[in-house]
Amino acid sequence: MPEQTDSASRRLLGRLRDTLAEPGAGQERLDRITHIIAEQMGTDVCSIYLFRDPDTLELCATEGLKPEAVHQTRLRVGEGLVGRVAKTARPINTGNAPQERGFRYMPETGEEVFSSFLGVPVQRLGVRLGVLVVQSKEGRQYSDDEVYALEVVAMVLAEMTELGAFIGEGEALTALHSRPAMLRGTVAQEGVAMGHAWLHEPRVVVTQPIADDPATEMARLNEAVDKLRITVDEMLNAAPDGDNEQLQVLEAYRMFANSRGWKRRMEEDIARGLSAEAAVEKEQSAARARMQTVPDPYLRERLHDLDDLSNRLLRILTGQGERTGAERPADPILIARNIGPGELLDYGRSLRGIVLEEGAVGSHAAIVARALAIPLIVHAGRVTTEALNGDPVLVDGEQGIVHLRPEETVASAFRDKMAMQAKAVKRYAAIRNEPALTLCGTRVALTMNAGLMADLPSLESSGAEGVGLFRTELQFLVRTKVPRRSELAQLYARVIDAAQGKRVVFRTLDIGSDKVLPYMKRREEPNPALGWRAIRVGLDRPGVMRMQIQALIRAANGRPLTLMFPFVAQLDEFRTAREHVLGELEREERLGRVLPEKVEIGAMLETPSMAFAPRQFYEEADFISIGGNDLKQFFFAADRENEHVRRRYDTLNVSFLTLLEQIVKRCEDTGTPLSFCGEDAGRPVEALCFAAIGLRALSMRPASIGPVKNMLRKSDLTEARAVIDAARASGAQSVRPAVMDWLRRRGE
Ligand code: PEP
Ligand code: MG
Numbered sequence: 184m185p186e187q188t189d190s191a192s193r194r195l196l197g198r199l200r201d202t203l204a205e206p207g208a209g210q211e212r213l214d215r216i217t218h219i220i221a222e223q224m225g226t227d228v229c230s231i232y233l234f235r236d237p238d239t240l241e242l243c244a245t246e247g248l249k250p251e252a253v254h255q256t257r258l259r260v261g262e263g264l265v266g267r268v269a270k271t272a273r274p275i276n277t278g279n280a281p282q283e284r285g286f287r288y289m290p291e292t293g294e295e296v297f298s299s300f301l302g303v304p305v306q307r308l309g310v311r312l313g314v315l316v317v318q319s320k321e322g323r324q325y326s327d328d329e330v331y332a333l334e335v336v337a338m339v340l341a342e343m344t345e346l347g348a349f350i351g352e353g354e355a356l357t358a359l360h361s362r363p364a365m366l367r368g369t370v371a372q373e374g375v376a377m378g379h380a381w382l383h384e385p386r387v388v389v390t391q392p393i394a395d396d397p398a399t400e401m402a403r404l405n406e407a408v409d410k411l412r413i414t415v416d417e418m419l420n421a422a423p424d425g426d427n428e429q430l431q432v433l434e435a436y437r438m439f440a441n442s443r444g445w446k447r448r449m450e451e452d453i454a455r456g457l458s459a460e461a462a463v464e465k466e467q468s469a470a471r472a473r474m475q476t477v478p479d480p481y482l483r484e485r486l487h488d489l490d491d492l493s494n495r496l497l498r499i500l501t502g503q504g505e506r507t508g509a510e511r512p513a514d515p516i517l518i519a520r521n522i523g524p525g526e527l528l529d530y531g532r533s534l535r536g537i538v539l540e541e542g543a544v545g546s547h548a549a550i551v552a553r554a555l556a557i558p559l560i561v562h563a564g565r566v567t568t569e570a571l572n573g574d575p576v577l578v579d580g581e582q583g584i585v586h587l588r589p590e591e592t593v594a595s596a597f598r599d600k601m602a603m604q605a606k607a608v609k610r611y612a613a614i615r616n617e618p619a620l621t622l623c624g625t626r627v628a629l630t631m632n633a634g635l636m637a638d639l640p641s642l643e644s645s646g647a648e649g650v651g652l653f654r655t656e657l658q659f660l661v662r663t664k665v666p667r668r669s670e671l672a673q674l675y676a677r678v679i680d681a682a683q684g685k686r687v688v689f690r691t692l693d694i695g696s697d698k699v700l701p702y703m704k705r706r707e708e709p710n711p712a713l714g715w716r717a718i719r720v721g722l723d724r725p726g727v728m729r730m731q732i733q734a735l736i737r738a739a740n741g742r743p744l745t746l747m748f749p750f751v752a753q754l755d756e757f758r759t760a761r762e763h764v765l766g767e768l769e770r771e772e773r774l775g776r777v778l779p780e781k782v783e784i785g786a787m788l789e790t791p792s793m794a795f796a797p798r799q800f801y802e803e804a805d806f807i808s809i810g811g812n813d814l815k816q817f818f819f820a821a822d823r824e825n826e827h828v829r830r831r832y833d834t835l836n837v838s839f840l841t842l843l844e845q846i847v848k849r850c851e852d853t854g855t856p857l858s859f860c861g862e863d864a865g866r867p868v869e870a871l872c873f874a875a876i877g878l879r880a881l882s883m884r885p886a887s888i889g890p891v892k893n894m895l896r897k898s899d900l901t902e903a904r905a906v907i908d909a910a911r912a913s914g915a916q917s918v919r920p921a922v923m924d925w926l927r928r929r930g931e
């Protein structure tokens with residue numbers, strides 16, 4: 184344990200604490216602080232610069248520079264030595280400041296006479312708040328102890344800034360969390376939402392950064408670390424065998440929890456006057472700062488683990504946790520670093536929107552958010568540090584933008600946008616019970632995609648004619664072990680009940696690739712999207728597939744049953760899967776169970792190979808459903824989850840439309856019912872073009888049924904077809920410009 188010296192920083196912190204305890208306005212406090220630091224460290228100058236906006240620092244208090252410069256002197260990030268500290272988040276310690284790269288002379292401050300300069304960043308958990316500087320006339324290098332002391336003081340300043348200790352006049356002294364912030368992210372589920380922030384894991388607030396008695400703090404830290412080690416060991420014991428990823432994370436936790444270096448650094452911080460929680464947070468801040476600069480993804484992950492562990496330790500030390508007593512707003516926008524699918528399902532439809540700092544478009548959470556039709560933005564920068572519980576939030580799931588504490592002008596524009604959408608929804612409600620009948624008299628069946636029991640009420644409210652795609656993987660994804668046959672049978676039966684006679688197309692388990700079951704042994708595959716997934720897993724490990732088929736047969740209990748297999752890539756795969764269904768039907772009959780009144784066995788067409796499959800495929804499949812999301816990614820060789828490429832190729836590209844048209848023709852030749860159930864079916868312009876080339880059944884998110892039906896009812900497919908054909912003949916890459924032009928001329 185480090186010696187508990189009466190070091191410079193402890194004395195400094197002691198005086199700082201007394202000052203902070205005194206009443207006073209923000210400016211007064213800052214002035215007193217600069218005075219104390221300069222006096223205690225024996226420097227001629229001490230200045231505090233805080234951010235007034237993300238690019239500009241403002242001198243907010245000084246001892247030693249000209250007082251008139253306060254709130255006048257401003258620096259851009261990167262400008263001068265102060266700006267460089269802000270930019271790099273690293274201290275600068277020099278005995279000859281004017282010779283230092285980037286030095287900028289600021290006459291208004293009278294600083295030319297100061298040779299030595301020590302600047303340290305004021306930052307909290309990786310969020311930069313400002314720069315703390317000391318300067319002296321004599322050209323000396325500050326000692327390590329002095330650098331350390333100033334860093335510790337900067338940490339306390341950051342903590343106090345966060346707590347609002349320095350609120351005063353001017354931009355730089357407005358309360359940190361009262362400024363509007365706009366964060367950019369990636370859309371994982373479209374839609375717009377307005378509400379108030381609800382932090383999944385509220386941040387721990389360190390209210391006492393400075394402590395009286397290092398011995399007590401050491402004891403608190405030791406006790407907390409012991410508790411943490413026990414928790415990590417318990418988590419390791421409880422982790423399922425074979426889940427290498429989880430085990431790896433937990434092993435890393437254990438390594439950190441037992442790391443002497445980590446503990447020693449925190450003990451040193453305590454010896455210098457910090458409280459136990461402030462010491463933990465100081466280490467956490469350092470890890471976060473490193474996290475932002477480390478390019479190696481493995482190391483970044485480990486720093487991440489350290490960050491998680493620090494959070495756990497802070498919770499143990501402060502007793503603060505998920506249950507902070509805060510009341511959940513009536514219109515919650517969930518804010519989290521990341522969230523698992525199970526946790527998200529627990530929140531269910533109570534959420535208006537979700538914003539994740541990390542996450543991924545194809546993550547399980549995104550799948551659940553999509554199923555719940557809740558707008559979701561992922562990769563939203565520093566959202567968990569920027570947002571506080573209850574902050575007003577606007578989620579623009581069209582542009583991928585999150586507005587925190589928006590200005591009134593932004594909020595009112597947003598309200599207008601939402602009102603327009605609400606009006607459109609009303610218009611759609613008026614045609615809910617009308618068929619999707621085009622002006623030329625063609626009837627298109629519109630069904631909905633679902634994946635949860637909770638989706639079923641949308642059958643009624645959206646006017647869907649049935650469920651064109653029921654994704655069955657969610658029930659598997661959100662559990663910790665394979666669901667039992669009886670559980671599945673009950674659930675599927677409830678889905679069929681809720682559909683009240685409308686057709687429900689169950690898709691058998693589509694796992695692998697992005698959808699990895701928590702209890703499934705993870706295989707390292709060079710390219711999982713092209714790997715062991717969906718029907719390939721089903722056929723290689725038929726146990727689960729057969730169990731699912733049995734559950735479906737039992738759920739139908741004498742009623743019609745419709746099922747289809749995902750990701751069929753060649754005829755024999757479909758044939759073998761079909762044999763399994765026929766085999767299970769025989770077996771169930773032998774067991775004396777009631778068989779479905781009628782069984783339809785279909786295939787999803789998601790790989791280009793099936794567009795060219797033998798005619799027998801089209802004859803033997805009772806129906807075919809085009810999985811456009813996958814078909815498109817394989818057709819264009821563009822990963823549907825890769826932001827760099829996923830929007831590059833238009834669905835209305837002539838090549839893709841021609842492929843679809845060919846599938847339509849082959850189905851017409853064999854009389855095979857065909858539908859399209861990828862996301863594109865829910866986009867009105869795309870849906871119109873699909874109908875124009877001959878598709879007569881489209882399955883989509885329930886919210887899309889209104890807009891698509893509205894578009895179809897106003898359109899003449901023969902005209903649309905002529906526009907598409909002319910565009911194709913003209914050599915256009917995509918028919919979209921021509922179709923959009925035609926729609927505009929039509930008055931839309
Ligand atoms: C598809 O690929 O278009 C599809 C509907 O299936 P999923 O999105 O579940 O892969
Ligand atoms: Mg698919």
